[in-house]
Amino acid sequence: xxxxxxxxxxxxxxxxxxxxxxxxxxxxxxxxxxxxxxxxxxxxxxxxxxxxxxxxxxxxxxxxxxxxxxxxxxxxxxxxxxxxxxxxxxxxxxxxxxxxxxxxxxxxxxxxxxxxxxxxxxxxxxxxxxxxxxxxxxxxxxxxxxxxxxxxxxxxxxxxxxxxxxxxxxxxxxxxxxxxxxxxxxxxxxxxxxxxxxxxxxxxxxxxxxxxxxxxxxxxxxxxxxxxxxxxxxxxxxxxxxxxxxxxxxxxxxxxxxxxxxxxxxxxxxxxxxxxxxxxxxxxxxxxxxxxxxxxxxxxxxxxxxxxxxxxxxxxxxxxxxxxxxxxxxxxxxxxxxxxxxxxxxxxxxxxxxxxxxxxxxxxxxxxxxxxxxxxxxxxxxxxxxxxxxxxxxxxxxxxxxxxxxxxxxxxxxxxxxxxxxxxxxxxxxxxxxxxxxxxxxxxxxxxxxxxxxxxxxxxxxxxxxxxxxxxxxxxxx
Amino acid sequence: xxxxxxxxxxxxxxxxxxxxxxxxxxxxxxxxxxxxxxxxxxxxxxxxxxxxxxxxxxxxxxxxxxxxxxxxxxxxxxxxxxxxxxxxxxxxxxxxxxxxxxxxxxxxxxxxxxxxxxxxxxxxxxxxxxxxxxxxxxxxxxxxxxxxxxxxxxxxxxxxxxxxxxxxxxxxxxxxxxxxxxxxxxxxxxxxxxxxxxxxxxxxxxxxxxxxxxxxxxxxxxxxxxxxxxxxxxxxxxxxxxxxxxxxxxxxxxxxxxxxxxxxxxxxxxxxxxxxxxxxxxxxxxxxxxxxxxxxxxxxxxxxxxxxxxxxxxxxxxxxxxxxxxxxxxxxxxxxxxxxxxxxxxxxxxxxxxxxxxxxxxxxxxxxxxxxxxxxxxxxxxxxxxxxxxxxxxxxxxxxxxxxxxxxxxxxxxxxxxxxxxxxxxxxxxxxxxxxxxxxxxxxxxxxxxxxxxxxxxxxxxxxxxxxxxxxxxxxxxxxxxxxxxxxxxxxxxxxxxxxxxxxxxxxxxxxxxx
Numbered sequence: 001x002x003x004x005x006x007x008x009x010x011x012x013x014x015x016x017x018x019x020x021x022x023x024x025x026x027x028x029x030x031x032x033x034x035x036x037x038x039x040x041x042x043x044x045x046x047x048x049x050x051x052x053x054x055x056x057x058x059x060x061x062x063x064x065x066x067x068x069x070x071x072x073x074x075x076x077x078x079x080x081x082x083x084x085x086x087x088x089x090x091x092x093x094x095x096x097x098x099x100x101x102x103x104x105x106x107x108x109x110x111x112x113x114x115x116x117x118x119x120x121x122x123x124x125x126x127x128x129x130x131x132x133x134x135x136x137x138x139x140x141x142x143x144x145x146x147x148x149x150x151x152x153x154x155x156x157x158x159x160x161x162x163x164x165x166x167x168x169x170x171x172x173x174x175x176x177x178x179x180x181x182x183x184x185x186x187x188x189x190x191x192x193x194x195x196x197x198x199x200x201x202x203x204x205x206x207x208x209x210x211x212x213x214x215x216x217x218x219x220x221x222x223x224x225x226x227x228x229x230x231x232x233x234x235x236x237x238x239x240x241x242x243x244x245x246x247x248x249x250x251x252x253x254x255x256x257x258x259x260x261x262x263x264x265x266x267x268x269x270x271x272x273x274x275x276x277x278x279x280x281x282x283x284x285x286x287x288x289x290x291x292x293x294x295x296x297x298x299x300x301x302x303x304x305x306x307x308x309x310x311x312x313x314x315x316x317x318x319x320x321x322x323x324x325x326x327x328x329x330x331x332x333x334x335x336x337x338x339x340x341x342x343x344x345x346x347x348x349x350x351x352x353x354x355x356x357x358x359x360x361x362x363x364x365x366x367x368x369x370x371x372x373x374x375x376x377x378x379x380x381x382x383x384x385x386x387x388x389x390x391x392x393x394x395x396x397x398x399x400x401x402x403x404x405x406x407x408x409x410x411x412x413x414x415x416x417x418x419x420x421x422x423x424x425x426x427x428x429x430x431x432x433x434x435x436x437x438x439x440x441x442x443x444x445x446x447x448x449x450x451x452x453x454x455x456x457x458x459x460x461x462x463x464x465x466x467x468x469x470x471x472x473x474x475x476x477x478x
Numbered sequence: 479x480x481x482x483x484x485x486x487x488x489x490x491x492x493x494x495x496x497x498x499x500x501x502x503x504x505x506x507x508x509x510x511x512x513x514x515x516x517x518x519x520x521x522x523x524x525x526x527x528x529x530x531x532x533x534x535x536x537x538x539x540x541x542x543x544x545x546x547x548x549x550x551x552x553x554x555x556x557x558x559x560x561x562x563x564x565x566x567x568x569x570x571x572x573x574x575x576x577x578x579x580x581x582x583x584x585x586x587x588x589x590x591x592x593x594x595x596x597x598x599x600x601x602x603x604x605x606x607x608x609x610x611x612x613x614x615x616x617x618x619x620x621x622x623x624x625x626x627x628x629x630x631x632x633x634x635x636x637x638x639x640x641x642x643x644x645x646x647x648x649x650x651x652x653x654x655x656x657x658x659x660x661x662x663x664x665x666x667x668x669x670x671x672x673x674x675x676x677x678x679x680x681x682x683x684x685x686x687x688x689x690x691x692x693x694x695x696x697x698x699x700x701x702x703x704x705x706x707x708x709x710x711x712x713x714x715x716x717x718x719x720x721x722x723x724x725x726x727x728x729x730x731x732x733x734x735x736x737x738x739x740x741x742x743x744x745x746x747x748x749x750x751x752x753x754x755x756x757x758x759x760x761x762x763x764x765x766x767x768x769x770x771x772x773x774x775x776x777x778x779x780x781x782x783x784x785x786x787x788x789x790x791x792x793x794x795x796x797x798x799x800x801x802x803x804x805x806x807x808x809x810x811x812x813x814x815x816x817x818x819x820x821x822x823x824x825x826x827x828x829x830x831x832x833x834x835x836x837x838x839x840x841x842x843x844x845x846x847x848x849x850x851x852x853x854x855x856x857x858x859x860x861x862x863x864x865x866x867x868x869x870x871x872x873x874x875x876x877x878x879x880x881x882x883x884x885x886x887x888x889x890x891x892x893x894x895x896x897x898x899x900x901x902x903x904x905x906x907x908x909x910x911x912x913x914x915x916x917x918x919x920x921x922x923x924x925x926x927x928x929x930x931x932x933x934x935x936x937x938x939x940x941x942x943x944x945x946x947x948x949x950x951x952x953x954x955x956x957x958x959x960x961x962x963x964x965x966x967x968x969x970x971x972x973x974x975x976x977x978x979x980x981x982x983x984x985x986x987x988x989x990x991x992x993x
Contacts, residue, residue, distance in 0.1 A: 365631075369503060369590070380623060385649075386616035392547075395612070399550070399660045407661065414653035421649050425626065425642060433630040433638050470549035 007065040010072030013054045013080060014120050020046040021113040028106030036104055043091055043109040047116070051084035058476070064126050068188045071126035074476035079123045079255050079328070086248045086335045087116050092451040093343040094240030096444070100351040103149055103238070111148070112244060115141035119252035125259050128177045128187040135173070135220070138252060139166050142245055146237040158236025165219070165229045173216025179209035180264075189264045196267040210268055213260055214275050220253045221309045224282035234302035239349065239356070242298055243342035246305055247335040250312075254331040257316055258324060269319050276317045281412055283310030288420040298356045300423060301341050304382060307420055308334050314413055315397045323400035325473040330393040332469070333381075333462065337390060340378040340455040347371060347444050347452055361427055363436025371442065372431045374456030381459045383424040384417055389462035396470065483526060483540050484556040484607045487566060491520050491573070492600035495593035502589025510581060513592035517574045520599065524570040527563055533962050536560070536970030538609060538672070546613070552669045555609040560967030561736050561818065562606040564960060565729055568825045569606070571949075572725045573599040575942050576718040579833055582938070583717065583840050584632060591632060594624040595718060602726055606733065611659045611669045615652070618730070622648055625719065625727070633714040640707075640714035647707040651697035658690035662742070675741045678979050684746035691739045692754075698731030701754075701791060702761040705784045712780035713845070717836030720776065724783050724832055725825035732790045732821050736814075736971065740794070744975045747798065754795040759900045761788030766907030770914070775835045775845045778915055779828060782871060785904060786824045792901060793817025793886040799893040801976050809892055810976075811968050816885025818964055823870075823878035823953060830867040830946040834860070837939055838919075842928045847918050851925030856932040861920045863935075863943040868916045870950050872909035878953035 008015065020042070028039045054077050062073040091109065098104040118138030125131040143166065147159035181187055183205045184195035196206065215226065222230040234242045261272055287307030294300035312334065315327025348355030348364075355361075365372040381388035394417065398410045444452075462469060494516030501509045532539060538557030546554040558566065576595050584591045601624070604617035622645055629641035663669050666677045679687065697704045708728075712720050740747050747754075762785050769781035796813035804810065837860060838853070839845055854861035870877035873884075883904065890898040924930050935943065953960055 365587075365590075369499075373499075376623075385623065386619045391616070391619070395656070395660070396550070398657065399663070402657065402660050403664050407657065410657050410660070411654070414657060418646065418650050418653060422642070422646060425645055428626075429630060429638055429642065432627055433641075467545075467547040467549060470547060474549055 010057075010060070010063045010065055011070065013050050013057070014117065014124070016053060017046060017050050017113060017117050017120065021110055021117060024106065024113065025110045028110065036106065039106040039109055040091065040095060040104075043113060044088060046113065047084045047088045047091070051081050051088070054080040054084065064190075068190070069127040069130045070124055072124060075258070075328075076124045076255070078472060078476045079251055079332075080120055082332045082335065083116060083119050083123070083248045083251050086251070086339060087112065087244070089339045089343070089451060089455060090240070090244045090247060092447055093243055093339065093346050096448050097238075097240050097346045097349065100349075101149070101238075108145070108148060108240070111141045111145050115145070115244070116248070119248060119255075122252045122259075123255040125256075126189050128180065128189065128192070128260075128264070131256060131259060132170070132174060132177065134252075135256065136170065138249060139170065142241075142249070145241045145244065146233060148241060149238045152236075152238070154236040155238060158233045161236075162229055162233045169216050169219030169226070172212045172219070176209045176212025176214075176216060179205055179212065183209060189259060192264045193266055196265065202268075202271075206268060207271065210265060210271055211275070213265070214272055214279075217253070217257055217260065218279050220256065221250070221313070222306055223279040223309050223313060224286045224306060227283070227286070227306045230306055231299045231302040234305075235296060235298050235356075239298070239342060239345050239354070243339055243346070246301065246338045246342060250305075250309070250338070251331045251335055254312065254327060257327075261316065262319075262324060273317050273319055276313050277409065280310045280313040280317060281409075283307060283313065284413060284416040288416045288423075291420070291423045294423075295358050296356055297345060297358050297361070297427070298342070300358065301338070304341075304420070304423070305338065307416065308382070311394060311397055311413060311417075314401050314409060317406070317409070318397075318400040318404050320400060320404060321474075321477050322403060323397075325470075325477050326393075326396035326400045328477070329396055329470055329473045332473070333389045333393045333459075336455070336462075337378055337381050337459060340374070340452070340459060341382065343448075343452055343455060344371070344375050344378070347448055348442070358427065358430060359437060361430045362434040364431040366436050367440075368442045371444075371452060374452055375431060376428055377456045377460050379424040379427050381463065383421040385421070387460070387463045389459050389466060391463060392466040392470065482542050483523065483530075484558065484603070485542055487520060487524055487527075487570070488556075488600045488604045488607065490523070490600070491516055491596040491603075494520075495595075495597035495600070498589050498593040498596065502587070502593075506589075509589050510577075510592065513577050513596060514574070516596055517570075517577045517599070521567075521570040521574050524567050527558065528567060528963070531560075531563055531963055533560070534966060536966040539563075541609075546610075550612065550663070550669065551667065552612045553610050554613060555670060556607040556613075557609045558607055560964035561971070562733065563963060564818075564822055565606045565726070565733060566603050568729070568822055569599060569602045569726050572721060572825065572829055575829065575833070575946065576721050578938055578942050579721065579836060580716070580718045583836070586632065591628070591716075591718075594628050595722065598624040598628075598722065602730070605730055609671050611663065611671055611674065614671065615656060615659060619649075619652060621727070621730075625723070628719040628722075629711060629715045632716040633719070635714075636710070637714040640710040643707045644711040647697055647704070651694040651704075654690040655694035658687045662687065671737065674738075675974065677742070679743065681745060681749075681980060684743040684979070685749070688739060688743040688746035688750060691734065691743070695731040695734035695739065696757070698734065699728055699787045699791060700731070700784060701757045701788070702765060702784065703757075705761070705765070708784060709777050709780040712783075712832075713774060713776045717832060717839070720832040720836075721829040724779070724828035728783060728787055729821045729825060732787065732794065732817065735791065735794050736818075740797075740975050741971060743979075745978055745980055747795070747975070751795045751798045754791055755799075755897065758788040758792035758795070759897065761785055762792065762904050763900055763907070766904060766911070769911045770907065772911075773847055775838070775847055775915065775919065776832065777845075778847075778911060779831045779835065782908070782911060783824065783828050785908070786820065786828070786871075789883060789886050789901070789904065790817040790820050790824070792897070793820065793882075793889060796886075796889050796893050796897070797972060797975060799897075800889060801972075803893060809889075810972050811965075812885055813889030813893070814968050814972065815961055815964060816882050816889055818882075818968070819878070819885060819953075819957060819960060820882025822960060823882050823950070826946055826949050826953075827867055827870045827877075827879055830863075830943065830950065831871060833939075833942055833946070834864045834867060837935060837943075841932055844928075847915065849926070850919040850929060851922045852929055853920045853932065855924050856929060857934045859940065860935045860943075863947060864920055865916055866947055867950070868912040870954070872912040873905060876951070876954045878950050878957070880954055881957045
């Protein structure tokens with residue numbers, strides 16, 4: 001196994017983030033509680049530099065290195081850049097929350113960076129084991145993060161559930177991978193695809209492998225019927241962690257689906273398309289309908305995530321470049337909306353008070369018209385009302401689905417998005433039409449104000465000029 | 479003309495609205511004059527559309543074209559013809575009145591109120607000017623947002639129910655249109671509305687697309703039986719909201735039929751015109767009776783709006799019967815032009831009636847007919863206006879209400895005696911509910927102390943009502959300027975509609991089946 005030094009160039013982002021995560025871990029040990037902000041600043045700087053590095057790799061040629069285990073292609077570069085930017089948002093939203101609750105520890109950022117590293121490995125995987133490796137690094141960091149506030153019984157319960165179910169799903173995935181290895185004799189994604197194509201004929205073991213892999217994927221996405229963990233974990237985890245789980249990992253999950261389904265199992269697309277159709281329709285239906293019954297906004301957003309995942313999967317079902325690029329656009333923009341939605345909860349919360357009930361949004365327009373407007377934009381974007389970016393995400397997915405003559409699926413999707421519109425506009429109703437429960441003016445820190453405003457305006461701005469990002473999503477897959 | 483007139487008409491009020499929001503946030507004491515200036519400026523600029531409009535051509539004028547979303551081949555393409563231009567001027571004119579109507583009445587967050595109306599004005603202008611389907615859809619949906627807030631924040635006691643019903647109903651209608659638009663995009667490779675006009679489509683496709691459009695536009699018009707959101711929305715909306723709803727939003731449904739349904743799916747429209755005519759006649763007759771029994775003034779006018787909009791759709795969809803019967807586009811133009819005149823005229827009259835109710839409501843805080851009586855004794859000037867608008871609403875010759883109704887009834891006579899008979903019942907029903915309303919509210923003895931203490935309208939209210947009265951009378955006595963601008967476009971549309979889009983053999987087979 002001779003690996004030339006030049007092979008490490010495509011890994012520069014991963015190496016940088018890993019090094020910095022370790023540096024921050026060590027630095028954090030030696031700084032006093034008052035100067036904890038150094039770890040925070042270092043984490044942000046790491047992500048920013050990483051975003052610049054991977055952003056500069058957008059035009060690079062596809063390179064498969066390290067004996068075929070790692071791939072650096074334009075898709076990976078774009079997705080990583082988005083993951084970094086989203087995570088910067090996550091960290092900036094979180095600080096004031098963590099400080100106010102006395103859990104402003106360096107571990108949050110170190111674990112967050114390791115989760116980011118896991119996502120990066122996942123995104124760039126070119127071997128089934130690399131996928132598993134990335135997934136586990138991501139998942140283990142997230143399990144720990146959910147339990148981060150160790151004094152909270154709710155959070156510990158959520159972490160336990162997440163861990164048990166997550167381990168089960170990882171097992172499923174691994175079992176599927178092992179069968180695939182048995183069937184094709186390789187773990188390399190390109191070789192698996194070639195072996196499947198060479199065989200031509202369908203075998204039972206391939207179908208079994210596919211089933212287990214789809215189950216593992218569906219769990220990570222939180223698609224129905226493998227969604228049971230989503231509301232409980234979102235609800236139980238501290239809000240900054242919910243914010244994290246609900247955003248960037250969706251982009252990584254999309255990448256995982258691309259690597260596994262499109263690149264490795266593309267030959268079986270007719271089979272996984274049927275499976276995904278069931279998952280997508282169920283997710284759209286159950287996510288949207290159950291969200292209506294929620295009174296806790298974290299749970300509501302959890303069910304809303306499930307329905308969005310259903311929409312995202314529709315793009316994968318189309319099975320065309322257009323569909324994949326639509327799904328990618330959906331994943332990226334959804335992450336952007338999700339951090340905004342959960343970020344608003346942080347904005348409304350203060351020490352000793354969690355603003356995670358829908359009623360806490362009552363009369364927000366009286367208390368702060370600006371933040372109400374930002375939440376209005378976010379909610380309409382999630383509902384898919386133009387001129388917000390959520391509309392174009394839905395438009396591009398619908399277009400991909402209709403293009404492959406599945407008009408009925410598009411009709412089902414828009415039908416459920418009408419049902420979905422109800423609970424989003426209910427939030428707006430609470431903010432604008434109801435009297436506030438407390439007259440206390442909102443005084444969020446400057447940092448939080450900036451990040452909420454940038455987030456809301458980005459959702460609106462990308463809605464007015466969506467062309468560049470759409471073109472980018474097309475270009476990296478072409 | 480190189481000046482981007484349509485873009486200015488769209489973005490000036492939106493920008494004005496944003497400025498108002500900022501001014502309110504910064505704590506300016508009085509932002510109403512700014513709102514009025516923006517609304518007036520937009521109205522004056524829109525007059526340029528009329529003065530520079532070339533009435534001899536049916537091609538799109540004042541066109542602007544710029545690439546917008548390359549990935550979908552979506553363009554920022556604007557342009558107006560004789561169908562959309564009058565509606566834009568109606569929009570800008572009405573917005574000025576709405577700003578004035580909310581002047582003293584709205585106490586709570588007046589900056590947001592005025593901003594919502596200005597932003598909506600821009601979006602509505604965008605709906606009428608858009609020549610790209612995605613651009614159209616964006617404006618069409620975005621328009622719901624300010625209206626949703628207007629009803630929900632400044633509305634009456636059941637405002638939340640009404641506004642959510644309004645939003646979901648219209649959203650329900652429009653998403654299926656989106657699916658149809660995407661389908662046509664994939665067939666034609668572009669999102670241009672004019673490309674869709676030229677797109678050949680098979681009969682099954684046409685029927686499905688027609689039905690998708692019907693869901694969107696029928697909800698908006700609203701046609702029986704999907705009209706139930708309108709009375710709720712009207713009753714709960716503040717006066718300005720009701721005026722915009724009645725005067726313009728409903729027209730967007732009618733406009734949609736003219737811009738999308740008829741030219742894109744002419745054969746399906748032909749095959750299903752009986753459905754629309756049936757729904758329209760039900761609206762005219764049944765909803766007319768429903769209006770008669772209303773106790774609430776706003777509800778009564780809301781139902782009368784539905785009946786009048788039934789006339790619009792009737793006039794528009796009579797074309798096929800007329801084309802079959804007379805074989806010429808000349809006769810068929812009558813119904814369609816009648817429908818369009820009716821749209822514009824109803825915009826003025828229903829807007830005026832809602833403002834009249836608003837004037838009364840501001841004083842006595844009741845919309846119940848039974849709370850009034852003998853208003854003429856204390857508010858003579860107001861009473862004169864209200865009687866005029868009620869008469870216009872019932873189609874009195876000399877008012878704009880007469881012109882459209884008369885043209886449509888005339889066209890239905892040419893088409894089918896029974897259509898005409900049913901349509902003509904509106905002359906009786908319309909007169910009945912309008913005049914009975916006036917009789918109970920305006921005339922008679924002074925009913926109670928509340929009415930005794932009423933003060934007549936002030937200068938601001940007088941200005942609003944007088945300008946509306948002037949327009950209603952102007953177009954009633956001299957409708958030519960209005961009909962002239964739409965003539966070329968209507969003729970062009972009729973020629974387009976009378977040509978089948980079906981592949982040749984299928985067209986012959988259909989004719990065979992028809993015989």
